[in-house]
Amino acid sequence: xxxxxxxxxxxxxxxxxxxxxxxxxxxxxxxxxxxxxxxxxxxxxxxxxxxxxxxxxxxxxxxxxxxxxxxxxxxxxxxxxxxxxxxxxxxxxxxxxxxxxxxxxxxxxxxxxxxxxxxxxxxxxxxxxxxxxxxxxxxxxxxxxxxx
Amino acid sequence: xxxxxxxxxxxxxxxxxxxxxxxxxxxxxxxxxxxxxxxxxxxxxxxxxxxxxxxxxxxxxxxxxxxxxxxxxxxxxxxxxxxxxxxxxxxxxxxxxxxxxxxxxxxxxxxxxxxxxxxxxxxxxxxxxxxxxxxxxxxxxxxxxxxxxxxxxxxxxxxxxxxxxxxxxxxxxxxxxxxxxxxxxxxxxxxxxxxxxxxxxxxxxxxxxxxxxxxxxxxxxxxxxxxxxxxxxxxxxxxxxxxxxxxxxxxxxxxxxxxxxxxxxxxxxxxxxxxxxxxxxxxxxxxxxxxxxxxxxxxxxxxxxxxxxxxxxxxxxxxxxxxxx
Numbered sequence: 001x002x003x004x005x006x007x008x009x010x011x012x013x014x015x016x017x018x019x020x021x022x023x024x025x026x027x028x029x030x031x032x033x034x035x036x037x038x039x040x041x042x043x044x045x046x047x048x049x050x051x052x053x054x055x056x057x058x059x060x061x062x063x064x065x066x067x068x069x070x071x072x073x074x075x076x077x078x079x080x081x082x083x084x085x086x087x088x089x090x091x092x093x094x095x096x097x098x099x100x101x102x103x104x105x106x107x108x109x110x111x112x113x114x115x116x117x118x119x120x121x122x123x124x125x126x127x128x129x130x131x132x133x134x135x136x137x138x139x140x141x142x143x144x145x146x147x148x
Numbered sequence: 149x150x151x152x153x154x155x156x157x158x159x160x161x162x163x164x165x166x167x168x169x170x171x172x173x174x175x176x177x178x179x180x181x182x183x184x185x186x187x188x189x190x191x192x193x194x195x196x197x198x199x200x201x202x203x204x205x206x207x208x209x210x211x212x213x214x215x216x217x218x219x220x221x222x223x224x225x226x227x228x229x230x231x232x233x234x235x236x237x238x239x240x241x242x243x244x245x246x247x248x249x250x251x252x253x254x255x256x257x258x259x260x261x262x263x264x265x266x267x268x269x270x271x272x273x274x275x276x277x278x279x280x281x282x283x284x285x286x287x288x289x290x291x292x293x294x295x296x297x298x299x300x301x302x303x304x305x306x307x308x309x310x311x312x313x314x315x316x317x318x319x320x321x322x323x324x325x326x327x328x329x330x331x332x333x334x335x336x337x338x339x340x341x342x343x344x345x346x347x348x349x350x351x352x353x354x355x356x357x358x359x360x361x362x363x364x365x366x367x368x369x370x371x372x373x374x375x376x377x378x379x380x381x382x383x384x385x386x387x388x389x390x391x392x393x394x395x396x397x398x399x400x401x402x403x404x405x406x407x408x409x410x411x412x413x414x415x416x417x418x419x420x421x422x423x424x425x426x427x428x429x430x431x432x433x434x435x436x437x438x439x440x441x442x443x444x445x446x447x448x449x450x451x452x453x454x455x456x457x458x459x460x461x462x463x464x465x466x467x468x469x470x471x472x473x
Contacts, residue, residue: 124394131391131419138384138423 020093024051028059029068029082029089037081039074153228157219159242160468164218166245167471169210173349173356176206180358187362192369193334199363200339203356207346216452217464225465238472248347255344259403260301263337266405267299267307277306277325284329288313294396297407298328301337315396320389323375323382324408330374331406336367340404365417368410372422387422390415 021029024047031046032038038046044056060080063069068089071078084092183202187195272289285305289295295309306328316324331337343363349355376383394409409415 127416128391128395131387131416134419134423135384135388135391138387142380142384 024055024059025063028056028063029086032069032080032082033086037079039077039079043080150228153226156226156232156234156472157222159234159238160218160222160472161214162243162245162249163238163241163471164245164468165210165214166241166248168213169206169245169248169347170349172206172209176202176359177349177355180356180362184358184362187366192366192373196334196363196366196370199359199366200343203343203359203363204346206349217461218468221461221465222468224461232472234472241471244351247351251351252345252347256341259341259344263299263301263404267305272307274305284325284332294393295407296324296328296393297405298331298337299405301341301404304332304337306332311396312393316389316392319382319385320392323386324389324393326375326382327371327386327408328406330371331367333374334367334370336371336406337404339363339367340406344403364410365414367406368414368418369421371406372418376422383422387419390419390422 027047028043031043035042035046040053040057040060043060044051044053047056060069060071060078064071064080068083069080070083071080073079082089179202183199187198190198267287272287274285274287276283277286285303287305287307289307289309291309292311293309294312294315295307296312297307298304299307306325308325312324313321343356343360346356372383372386375386390409394415
């Protein structure tokens with residue numbers, strides 16, 4: 001059991017600003033979020049492409065140093081486990097992204113807001129199309145009534 | 149009047165306000181769904197008036213009770229030499245009452261400051277425009293974002309961006325300006341200020357949010373009705389203007405501002421309503437308003453007469469004594 005193992009309390013470099021993940025790092029995290037914990041060869045087996053043992057080991061070590069994983073030694077091999085749930089990680093990442101923009105200069109704040117508004121606007125586009133269609137129909141109805 | 153006497157009176161005023169306001173507020177919040185349904189069957193302008201009345205009633209009645217009943221009974225029946233101690237419950241209620249007012253004043257200050265900042269931060273050119281036959285102060289701002297709103301409480305002016313001026317055909321622009329002018333005529337920004345000033349059900353809570361949302365909707369509908377005046381063609385123009393401005397982008401509204409698209413809330417319902425054929429809204433006669441006003445005045449006089457009788461004031465003073473302990 002993971003909790004019975006003497007944990008390696010080596011403090012990871014908690015470089016929280018380095019949370020944006022590469023494709024392989026994301027895939028590794030997905031496996032560990034799904035499994036709860038895993039050794040290097042277990043993670044390597046879970047990947048959808050064959051990668052060298054050392055590549056996966058380096059990736060796990062990098063994630064540990066980024067502060068995203070905990071690790072504990074068990075029979076001369078490290079067992080890795082996520083330090084936070086996927087939901088918590090996404091929430092923190094979104095928070096950092098927004099805070100980065102809001103702490104930045106005025107134009108970057110405005111850019112962030114305008115991106116949000118554009119996204120909302122894009123979502124509403126079908127509704128506005130539908131409303132425009134109704135308006136066109138009503139105009140036709142009025143002009144027909146005027147012609148009679 | 150010595151200081152401890154005045155302090156006790158102040159404490160009693162805030163405590164009584166908190167208790168009366170909370171009791172009435174709970175009733176108002178509980179009645180909100182019923183009032184909403186009732187308002188749904190009324191003309192938009194009357195519905196807005198009803199919803200505003202229910203929203204402001206707890207604070208108005210609580211202030212009336214304190215000023216009209218508690219203060220006179222205390223001054224009349226409480227001897228200045230009495231050295232009563234104020235109980236913990238009374239102090240707690242007074243603190244909550246004071247907190248309720250403090251949060252309201254902060255809200256008002258922020259609202260006014262935000263509205264001023266919004267108007268000043270945009271610069272622009274001031275002028276006047278003839279809308280619905282009246283000359284209205286208008287400020288044209290050089291802004292890429294679509295802005296068409298009524299800003300300011302006492303000296304409100306329509307703020308419009310070049311993108312709207314150049315993006316809307318004349319008949320749609322006319323309908324949109326009429327909508328803002330209708331907000332101006334019905335002093336909707338002042339009503340917003342009153343709602344900010346009127347304390348919440350419990351400090352820092354949004355106990356009247358449902359009533360305020362219903363009022364916002366009714367006020368927008370009322371402004372739509374006033375802008376179109378029952379004219380079908382103008383109603384279609386206003387609907388088209390709403391959709392066109394929404395396409396340009398909807399910005400969240402600053403406080404104490406009435407914008408054309410109202411932050412995009414309820415846009416579909418508004419457009420559908422404008423496109424639905426409706427009979428001309430009936431204007432209640434002046435005699436109806438006079439009759440309602442006279443009835444309210446007569447009722448108030450009767451209630452004041454009953455409560456300000458010495459026996460009634462004495463009973464209120466006994467209640468205050470209980471509260472004070």
